[in-house]
Amino acid sequence: MADAGRSMKKFYLVLGLIAVVGIVLIVRAAGGRPGAPFVMAECGGPPIGGVGPAGVAIGPDSAPVRITEYGDFECPECARFAILTMPDVLQRLVPTGKLQWRFMDFPLSQHANSPLAHVAAACAAAQGRFWSMEYSLYYHQDDWYAEKNPEPQFLDYARAVGVNVDSFRVCVDQRRPWPQIEANRCSSDRLNIQGTPTFFVNGHALTYVPAYDDLVHIVDSVTALRAVAPPRR
Amino acid sequence: MAVAVLALVGELISVYLLLYKLGVLGSVLCVGSGGCERVQLSRWSVLFGVPVAAYGVAGYAVLFGLALFGLRPEQVERTGPTRWIAGLSALGVLFSLYLLGLELLKIHAICIWCSASGVLILAILAVSAGALLGTSRARAR
Numbered sequence: 504m505a506d507a508g509r510s511m512k513k514f515y516l517v518l519g520l521i522a523v524v525g526i527v528l529i530v531r532a533a534g535g536r537p538g539a540p541f542v543m544a545e546c547g548g549p550p551i552g553g554v555g556p557a558g559v560a561i562g563p564d565s566a567p568v569r570i571t572e573y574g575d576f577e578c579p580e581c582a583r584f585a586i587l588t589m590p591d592v593l594q595r596l597v598p599t600g601k602l603q604w605r606f607m608d609f610p611l612s613q614h615a616n617s618p619l620a621h622v623a624a625a626c627a628a629a630q631g632r633f634w635s636m637e638y639s640l641y642y643h644q645d646d647w648y649a650e651k652n653p654e655p656q657f658l659d660y661a662r663a664v665g666v667n668v669d670s671f672r673v674c675v676d677q678r679r680p681w682p683q684i685e686a687n688r689c690s691s692d693r694l695n696i697q698g699t700p701t702f703f704v705n706g707h708a709l710t711y712v713p714a715y716d717d718l719v720h721i722v723d724s725v726t727a728l729r730a731v732a733p734p735r736r
Numbered sequence: 737m738a739v740a741v742l743a744l745v746g747e748l749i750s751v752y753l754l755l756y757k758l759g760v761l762g763s764v765l766c767v768g769s770g771g772c773e774r775v776q777l778s779r780w781s782v783l784f785g786v787p788v789a790a791y792g793v794a795g796y797a798v799l800f801g802l803a804l805f806g807l808r809p810e811q812v813e814r815t816g817p818t819r820w821i822a823g824l825s826a827l828g829v830l831f832s833l834y835l836l837g838l839e840l841l842k843i844h845a846i847c848i849w850c851s852a853s854g855v856l857i858l859a860i861l862a863v864s865a866g867a868l869l870g871t872s873r874a875r876a877r
Contacts, residue, residue, distance in 0.1 A: 511807070514737055518744060525748035529755065580774050580845075613756060697779040710779075711842075 541618035541681060543610075546689035556690030557683065559625075559633045561593065562603035567729045568705060568722045571605045573691055575699040576621055576640050577614035577648050584700055584712055585641035591715040593634055601726050602718075606637065608687040609699055616653050618684070623657040625680030627666050635664040738863050739821055740803035743796045746856040749849050750792030757787040766848060775847035780838045788835065792853055795828055799860060815871055822864040828857035 558571065574581040596602050608625070610617040620640050627636035639660035640647075647653035654675065661671045674680070694701075694708070702709040704721055713721070757776055766772035775781060781788050799821055806817030832854035839846050 514740075514807075518740060521741065521744055522748070525745070525751075529748070529752050578773070580778070697782045701779070 541610075541678070543612055543618075543685070543688070546692040556607065556686045558605045558607040558687050558690075559628050560603055560605040561634065562597045563600055564603065566601055566603040568601055568725045569603045569605065570718075570721075571607055571703045573607045573609040573694075573696055573699060573701045573703075575609050575611045575614060575617055576624065576637075577617040577644065578611065578699040579644070580698075580712060581700045582641040582644045585638060588713070588715050588718070589634075589638065592718060596715075596718060596722060599722070601722050606633070607690060608684040609691060609696065609701075610684065610688060611699065614648070616648055616650065618681070619653060619675070620647070620657065621684045622675055622678055622680055623654075623661065623671075625684060626671050626674035627661055627664065629674060629680070630666050630671065632661075632664045632666050636660060636666070639664055737803075737807065739860050740800060740807070742856050742860050742863070743800035743803055746853055746860075747793065747796035747800055749853050749856070750789050750796055753849055754787055754789035754793055757781060757789050771845040772847040772849055774845035775839055775843055775850060778843045778845075780835075780842060791831070795824065795857075799824060799828075815868060818864050818867050818871075822861060822868055825857050825861040825864060829854075829861050832857055 574585075592602075592604060597604060608621045610621050624633060624636050624640060627633055640657075643656065643660065647656045650656065657675065658668055658672060662668050691701075694703070700712060702713065705725065711717075753776065776789075783791065802817045802821050802824075805811060806814075806821070811817055832850075835850055836854060839850065
């Protein structure tokens with residue numbers, strides 16, 4: 504009986520040890536990376552900074568197909584899409600005039616460097632270089648996502664895509680586009696977005712990450728439907 | 737005893753993934769190129785509005801509690817807690833298989849922590865089923 508009691512004590516000791524080691528590891532993981540120096544506001548209130556959602560769009564407003572992408576610059580799946588599919592979208596699909604593509608910021612709170620990356624992209628957008636900056640940020644994601652301060656890398660990418668670095672630096676340092684980014688993020692409030700990237704085709708959510716061929720099919724199908732549908736009165 | 741240890745480790749893994757999902761952790765440690773993040777940030781990481789990791793936290797907590805309850809002196813000869821553990825862990829194995837299917841077929845990425853959790857719940861099922869089998873054989877003699 505006494506042996507059983509001793510062995511139970513040892514067992515509880517081992518359990519306690521496992522619990523303590525696990526908790527210490529989790530706490531260390533939580534404190535191992537500095538938090539984002541950006542405040543993500545609760546959505547649902549009045550427009551942040553008086554700014555409404557806009558995103559960055561390419562393609563005509565009259566396009567029969569409008570696709571909105573909610574993306575996060577630190578999300579690996581978004582990077583894969585941006586690198587593999589987006590160049591074809593921009594070079595082959597948008598010029599047809601059938602498609603308008605809109606990128607909406609959706610920085611996830613888990614990603615410490617994502618807010619700054621979104622600011623960098625928006626600052627490049629202010630100089631008309633959003634899409635090349637977007638590609639650079641995603642292409643080099645592995646190089647900056649774990650950095651304590653990725654701003655020097657972002658400056659390099661901005662320089663490489665032809666952005667005026669002096670005004671870009673001021674824009675980034677002052678976090679000028681942050682209210683717009685927050686407005687874009689909060690525009691998803693009623694869309695029940697559970698992950699990134701998430702796409703909406705003329706307001707309808709896609710349940711998968713499309714390949715280029717899927718997008719061609721979507722654009723052709725919707726355009727053909729529009730062509731045969733009777734005009735609304 | 738083994739079930740309690742396995743359930744505790746599973747609980748810690750689930751808490752880790754849940755904290756990541758809730759944004760408390762900046763990043764998640766992973767083997768390979770971002771498979772864990774891809775899985776955790778996918779739309780399938782939330783079920784009925786609740787993060788999948790939260791189901792793990794709740795499930796392992798129940799299994800851990802049952803395992804400790806089954807170790808009480810008055811329960812040692814009874815098979816009730818072990819039966820509950822076997823039943824719940826069988827559900828857990830099915831749920832893990834469903835999640836593995838999503839990872840392979842929908843998300844196209846593997847989360848090593850989710851796989852570890854799947855192995856743990858399978859081990860819990862094996863241990864509890866083995867204990868039930870041993871008990872029934874002993875009683876048959």
